[in-house]
Amino acid sequence: MRSLLTMLGIIIGISSVIAIVSIGDSMKGVMDDIYKDIGKNRAYMYVYNIEEFRSTDFFFMDDLEVVKERFGDKITYLGPSESLRSDVSVKKNTVKLNMICVDSGFDKVQHVKMLYGRMINKSDVDRKSKVIVLEQKAALQLFNRENATGEVIRVKINNYMEDLLIVGVYKNEESPVLSLLQGQSPYEESYVPYTMAFPSNYGFYGLDIFIAENQPVSDVGNEIVSYIAKLKNRSNENYMFYTVEEDQETLNGIVGGMSIAVACIAAISLLVGGIGIMNIMLVSVTERTREIGIKKSLGARTKDVLFQFLIESATLSAIGGVVGTMSGIGLVMLGGSIISLPIVVNPISIIIAVAFSMIIGVFFGYYPAKKAAKADPINALRYE
Amino acid sequence: MSKMISIKNLNKIYKNGSVEVHALKDVNLEIEHGEFIAIMGQSGSGKSTLMNIIGCLDRPTSGEYLLDGIDISKQEQDDLSLIRNKKIGFVFQAFNLIPRTNILRNVELPMIYAKVKSSKRKQRSMELLEKVGLGDRVNHLPNELSGGQKQRVAIARALANTPPIILADEPTGNLDTQSSEDIMEIFKSLNNDGTSVILVTHEPEIARFADRVIVFRDGAIIEDSQKEGVLK
Numbered sequence: 001m002r003s004l005l006t007m008l009g010i011i012i013g014i015s016s017v018i019a020i021v022s023i024g025d026s027m028k029g030v031m032d033d034i035y036k037d038i039g040k041n042r043a044y045m046y047v048y049n050i051e052e053f054r055s056t057d058f059f060f061m062d063d064l065e066v067v068k069e070r071f072g073d074k075i076t077y078l079g080p081s082e083s084l085r086s087d088v089s090v091k092k093n094t095v096k097l098n099m100i101c102v103d104s105g106f107d108k109v110q111h112v113k114m115l116y117g118r119m120i121n122k123s124d125v126d127r128k129s130k131v132i133v134l135e136q137k138a139a140l141q142l143f144n145r146e147n148a149t150g151e152v153i154r155v156k157i158n159n160y161m162e163d164l165l166i167v168g169v170y171k172n173e174e175s176p177v178l179s180l181l182q183g184q185s186p187y188e189e190s191y192v193p194y195t196m197a198f199p200s201n202y203g204f205y206g207l208d209i210f211i212a213e214n215q216p217v218s219d220v221g222n223e224i225v226s227y228i229a230k231l232k233n234r235s236n237e238n239y240m241f242y243t244v245e246e247d248q249e250t251l252n253g254i255v256g257g258m259s260i261a262v263a264c265i266a267a268i269s270l271l272v273g274g275i276g277i278m279n280i281m282l283v284s285v286t287e288r289t290r291e292i293g294i295k296k297s298l299g300a301r302t303k304d305v306l307f308q309f310l311i312e313s314a315t316l317s318a319i320g321g322v323v324g325t326m327s328g329i330g331l332v333m334l335g336g337s338i339i340s341l342p343i344v345v346n347p348i349s350i351i352i353a354v355a356f357s358m359i360i361g362v363f364f365g366y367y368p369a370k371k372a373a374k375a376d377p378i379n380a381l382r383y384e
Numbered sequence: 385m386s387k388m389i390s391i392k393n394l395n396k397i398y399k400n401g402s403v404e405v406h407a408l409k410d411v412n413l414e415i416e417h418g419e420f421i422a423i424m425g426q427s428g429s430g431k432s433t434l435m436n437i438i439g440c441l442d443r444p445t446s447g448e449y450l451l452d453g454i455d456i457s458k459q460e461q462d463d464l465s466l467i468r469n470k471k472i473g474f475v476f477q478a479f480n481l482i483p484r485t486n487i488l489r490n491v492e493l494p495m496i497y498a499k500v501k502s503s504k505r506k507q508r509s510m511e512l513l514e515k516v517g518l519g520d521r522v523n524h525l526p527n528e529l530s531g532g533q534k535q536r537v538a539i540a541r542a543l544a545n546t547p548p549i550i551l552a553d554e555p556t557g558n559l560d561t562q563s564s565e566d567i568m569e570i571f572k573s574l575n576n577d578g579t580s581v582i583l584v585t586h587e588p589e590i591a592r593f594a595d596r597v598i599v600f601r602d603g604a605i606i607e608d609s610q611k612e613g614v615l616k
């Protein structure tokens with residue numbers, strides 16, 4: 001019981017270390033997943049920091065073509081960052097639909113898992129075809145079946161009702177964590193050709209850009225900004241280029257900072273745990289003074305007694321380490337299952353945690369053990 | 385052949401703050417291999433003090449103590465541990481078994497410090513415990529035994545490394561007559577096999593087993609007689 005209390009410090013320390021490390025690892029894993037979903041080399045560009053807008057400041061369809069032409073291989077996709085919302089009804093079923101306005105080739109840079117039919121293609125964009133690609137949940141809710149290709153739905157686009165032909169159904173495969181972060185959206189997803197959704201003289205506020213894999217994302221971004229600013233007779237500051245990569249670095253930085261803060265707390269509790277070990281070992285050495293005397297009378301040398309007590313304190317804190325590791329993993333697993341975060345537990349961190357707690361035991365056990373080992377045999381034997 | 389124990393002008397003064405106790409005063413004593421000695425004397429006369437010095441547990445304040453020709457006052461603590469381990473077996477009035485440790489393990493301890501191999505250790509411990517009549521109790525803990533049984537374990541443990549000397553400070557002090565008798569029989573047979581036995585006792589019936597009786601008073605030897613001398 002007393003040893004359990006002693007080990008508590010170590011247990012708390014080690015379990016928080018384990019928890020932090022695996023939360024950190026898990027978060028990183030999840031974040032990687034999320035950014036893979038969003039697209040690692042994806043960037044957004046938008047009009048920024050302009051006091052008096054001129055109509056020419058925005059991005060026109062012609063501008064998109066010019067930029068595509070100019071940057072050729074450096075970018076793999078360029079489209080407006082736009083989506084429209086509309087209620088859709090088929091018989092008694094109504095669905096709130098979010099229509100993402102895309103250029104052709106979006107499915108080349110983003111994974112779109114088609115279940116039926118096809119994705120928006122170049123001819124749809126060129127001909128401004130009145131077509132739509134539905135997410136399977138929308139299809140299911142509207143038609144009570146997934147394969148809704150060939151059906152027509154009526155949606156509101158820019159205040160006009162339009163009849164769109166469903167040419168494909170896809171399945172959204174984004175990570176559960178991302179959906180969790182975004183919250184329960186009442187809207188179902190879909191894709192439409194952007195040329196159909198907006199008039200040809202429409203000025204877009206933002207652009208959705210994918211940079212080629214082998215290109216430095218921010219360099220290309222700066223080039224595009226300069227090019228567009230020049231085109232629009234504006235300065236570079238008037239356009240903002242924002243990459244998912246930067247975003248990820250910031251987030252990783254925040255997670256890292258948090259880890260350091262909690263690691264400090266863990267270090268303190270390990271220190272407290274170590275002092276607890278030292279304390280109980282000192283008590284134990286005093287209580288067993290007579291035993292030490294007897295052992296010395298039987299021929300125990302200084303190092304025999306030293307090792308005996310060092311092994312004891314190392315064992316004590318190693319047990320604390322093992323219990324701490326298990327409760328740490330348990331805690332993280334529990335927390336992970338509540339927010340459905342996939343948990344990563346690095347086996348190396350377990351080994352390090354247990355080894356580290358043993359080192360704490362040896363370190364803080366050394367002074368009491370030394371004290372025991374130096375005991376004078378006759379005084380130790382006389383101890384009551 | 386040199387004497388086993390040679391003590392010259394030995395003094396022991398305990399200092400407790402300003403109070404000084406002169407526990408041994410100019411003690412001279414020689415002991416041969418194979419002797420069976422009983423040390424007697426009033427309480428506080430210095431018997432235990434001498435035993436502790438002979439057993440290399442304590443150091444004299446002044447004077448010379450040679451054990452098998454080795455000057456004990458010149459030895460380091462760890463060297464004294466080695467000497468105790470190899471040459472001396474202790475039997476105390478309070479038994480001094482290690483608590484919460486079974487008696488087999490207790491008997492093994494001196495052999496562990498002597499780095500005897502585990503299998504040999506076990507075998508010898510078993511033999512010793514059988515010899516003292518506790519062969520069927522090897523897995524018992526000390527607190528599960530009677531006083532006489534505990535003392536027999538202590539003797540078995542004292543014999544583990546076959547030391548030439550057994551030091552017993554009032555070994556029968558806590559035992560009834562029958563148990564005392566049994567213990568003394570064990571000492572007698574050990575002595576017959578060549579082991580030197582030095583024991584402290586208050587009881588003449590116990591001292592009767594010895595061949596030589598040394599009597600202390602106020603830290604000095606007042607009588608030292610071979611058998612039949614002191615016994616009335």
Ligand SMILES: Nc1ncnc2c1ncn2[C@@H]1O[C@H](COP(=O)(O)OP(=O)(O)OP(=O)(O)O)[C@@H](O)[C@H]1O
Nearest residue numbers: 398399400405407426427428429430431432433434
């Ligand atoms: N550690 C100590 N510190 C101070 N004085 C001590 C210490 N040990 C013994 N003495 C004193 O030294 C004297 C001799 O003690 P010792 O224990 O040798 O007596 P003893 O002959 O064994 O007595 P007993 O028959 O009661 O065991 C006593 O006066 C005792 O009070």
Ligand SMILES: [Mg+2]
Nearest residue numbers: 431432433553
């Ligand atoms: Mg005494």
